[in-house]
Amino acid sequence: MITGDASYIKKINRSLIIREILKEGLISRADLSKITALTRATISSQVADLLEEELVIETQLEHNSVGRKPIMLSLNGQAGYALGIDLDFSQITFTLSNLLGQPISSETIELHTHDYADILKQLIQYITRYQEEFSNSRYGIVGIVIAIHGLVSNEQTIQFVPRFQWVNTNLKSDLEEALGTEVQLENNANLSAFAERVFIHHETDNLLCATLYSGIGLGMIMNNKFFRGHDGFAGEIGHMIIVPGGKPCNCGNKGCWERYASETSVFESLSERKNIRNISYEQVRQWLSENDADVHEVMEQFIYYLSIGLNNLININNPDVVVVDSELLRMYPDALQKIHQNLHSQISHYRQLTLSTIGKKSCVLGACALAITHFLDVPLLNLPYEKKDDL
Known part of the structure; x- marks a missing residue:
């Protein structure tokens, strides 16, 4: 009672x-x-x-x-709309969903600058357009959540974005002053984990989601809440050292996990072997279909180093569900089985290890879901996932 x-x-x-x-x-x-x-x-x-x-x-x-x-x-899904924004290294993705978490539209713009003032201006321009376009619905844009690929404090200030070299940046207050509405910032991996929990894994209270794209991020949901750490910086697992004295990393250390087990590391290795710049997923897919020896060797090394880090994560956190988000792993034959074969420690305990079925969209969909959660004032949502290839 x-x-x-x-x-x-x-x-x-x-x-x-x-x-x-x-x-x-x-x-x-x-x-x-x-x-x-x-x-x-x-x-x-x-x-x-x-x-x-x-x-x-x-x-x-x-x-x-x-x-x-x-x-x-x-x-009533059409009563209002949530705007999720993925502020990535080379592009910004804007996805609009209704109150049921169903994407209505999505667009991606290329970034040709890392200058804070220029990116701020673009964000204001696009967000204002969405606000005007959907102002006729009962509640308009009910929330704006931006995914940051870097350190976001508990006060939602950006402490550091390695790829942009942004330090102690107050994007939240700058946007709110210009737009006259609340804006929320959240780490991209946290939002990916939130999307996995909201749209796919309804039955779990404890979930880890490792995203392996430009670097490695870890979203942690413990007892159905984000685990943030003391200042909000928990989850920067890509900078766990797995090869002492190894490859130098932008963070200042050497041998970080993301230098060996991120998709960027795979593309860098393939570029060196093939002497080709800007290798695409489609090229990798084609080489795999041709049973290319270089690609298979690089992918096997990728899985080997990935498994080392996953073993550490599992032993530290004892999670219920572990989700790995990687387009390369989704296209590589038996990738999940190979990872399982590497996790043979008798003390590693988890219920499920799986590849993300949402993929790269998880980050921006998680942003939409978080905006809906705050608007409806519901601590946790269970929403169906409807895959739309055109969004």
Whole structure:
């Protein structure tokens, strides 16, 4: 029994009801009462408020049995929209989703500068356009979340972005001053982990997601919350040293994990062997289909070093689910099986190790999901994932 201030209890009940409506997709008032253990009077009162706010809509379910047609409740996905932004090294991706987390549109612009003022100007320009375009919906843009490929403090200031060489940058306040609305910053790997939890792995409370693209990031969800560390910098696992005295890293150390087990490291090795610059995924896919010996050797080395780091992560965190996000691994035959074969320690315990099915979109979809979570004031969402190749 929840006791305390009446307004607080009402807020908790509202959150519980919204979460169950989202989880079920369509649900009746009677079933809501059964699932939540709230009285029918409480359900009726809360639903009346949600209907008035246009956050929930009613649908009369068609059926052939005798009696009244049941009236089902669902979240009004078109009441507002979430804007997720992935601020990556060479490009910015803007994805707009409805309140059900379903992508409505996505666009990517190339970055030809790392200058803070220039990138700030571009962000303001594009965000303003989205705000104007969707201002006619009931709630417009309900939240803006930007994924940062670097260190983001608990106060959402950017401490360091290695690729941009941004240090102690207050992008949040600069954007909010220009836009007149709240903006949230979050580490990109955290958002990828959040997307995996919200859209795919509904059943777990503890999940690790390692992203292997330009570097290696680790998103950690423990007891259904981000694990951030003292200042918010937890998860910079790419700078765990696995080869003492090894390859120099931008962080200042040598032998960091991402110098051996990120996709960037694979492309660098292939460029050296093939004497070709800017190798693409399609070229790698073609070489794999041709059973190219160089590519297979580089990929096997990639998996070897990747497994060393994953072994460390598993032994340190004892996670329920470990998700590895890599396009190269998705195209390499038996990649997951090879990783499993390398994790043969008797003290390593985890329930599931899997490759991400969302892929590179996980970061920006996680940003949309986080914006929705904050708007609806629901601690955790369970949303279906609908893959759309054109977004």
